[in-house]
Amino acid sequence: MADRSNLLSVKKKNVEKKVEDKDKEKEKSLKKSKKPVNKTPQQEEKTVAGGQPDDAAAAATAAAGEAAEGANAEGNGDYQPIELPPFEIVSGERMSLFYFKFQFRNVEYSSGRNKTLLCYRVDTAGGSTEPLTGYMEDEHTTAHAEEAFFQQVLTNPSLDCDVTWYVSSSPCVACAEKLTHVLRQRKKLRLRILCSRLLQWEEPEIREGLRALNSAGCKLQIMKPSDFQLVWDTYVDKEAENFAAWEDCKENYEFYEEKLSEILQ
Numbered sequence: 001m002a003d004r005s006n007l008l009s010v011k012k013k014n015v016e017k018k019v020e021d022k023d024k025e026k027e028k029s030l031k032k033s034k035k036p037v038n039k040t041p042q043q044e045e046k047t048v049a050g051g052q053p054d055d056a057a058a059a060a061t062a063a064a065g066e067a068a069e070g071a072n073a074e075g076n077g078d079y080q081p082i083e084l085p086p087f088e089i090v091s092g093e094r095m096s097l098f099y100f101k102f103q104f105r106n107v108e109y110s111s112g113r114n115k116t117l118l119c120y121r122v123d124t125a126g127g128s129t130e131p132l133t134g135y136m137e138d139e140h141t142t143a144h145a146e147e148a149f150f151q152q153v154l155t156n157p158s159l160d161c162d163v164t165w166y167v168s169s170s171p172c173v174a175c176a177e178k179l180t181h182v183l184r185q186r187k188k189l190r191l192r193i194l195c196s197r198l199l200q201w202e203e204p205e206i207r208e209g210l211r212a213l214n215s216a217g218c219k220l221q222i223m224k225p226s227d228f229q230l231v232w233d234t235y236v237d238k239e240a241e242n243f244a245a246w247e248d249c250k251e252n253y254e255f256y257e258e259k260l261s262e263i264l265q
Contacts, residue, residue, distance in 0.1 A: 107252065117135060119165065157186050161189060163189065163192070170199045179216075193219070201256075201263065225245050228245060
């Protein structure tokens with residue numbers, strides 16, 4: 001019985017010692033936390049009266065927080081809406097090398113290609129004047145390049161002419177409808193459109209619009225590898241670089257040619 005009492009007494013002393021050691025560690029920690037921090041003059045300038053950060057520092061902190069939140073949102077698959085730039089139509093004689101290589105590439109899925117590039121050639125009846133050539137492009141605009149062509153280039157509705165377009169993608173539903181109307185109004189206009197890609201060709205409205213355009217007299221075609229070479233030579237600011245067709249150029253042409261034939265039959 002005495003041994004048991006001695007054992008309990010020893011255990012009690014050990015517990016009391018551990019508690020005492022922990023209290024000493026806490027006191028040391030508190031003393032360290034109260035130790036003043038020596039700031040550089042630059043750091044002092046960033047602090048205003050009351051110990052609060054100045055406006056510039058606060059703004060930078062807020063921006064960093066927003067950037068971190070945006071990164072986390074993207075990582076989770078949530079994306080903030082992007083404000084698109086205002087409408088714009090750009091025209092000229094030759095397009096940039098980058099635009100041709102990116103926008104005219106006849107890929108099956110055209111992700112990121114959110115503008116239309118339109119290269120045109122206008123031949124008047126009888127060849128009385130030199131052919132008119134140039135290119136137009138649009139991006140997030142209210143008047144697509146197809147419509148802008150008749151507003152800025154071929155403004156004479158009674159001109160007897162043959163018009164050839166080389167476009168990065170086929171017309172959308174609205175443009176197909178407007179072009180169909182133009183062709184029915186302008187009896188002396190003959191329009192031929194060669195497309196690098198077919199825009200949303202699986203959509204019923206798109207297919208119907210292309211059929212209506214074809215019925216109005218428009219010759220719809222898919223660009224062959226030789227057509228890309230022609231566009232390169234005539235409409236691209238290529239400097240001394242030679243055209244080199246991408247690996248799947250012919251294969252993708254055959255794919256789109258088959259799809260267009262199915263739509264127009």
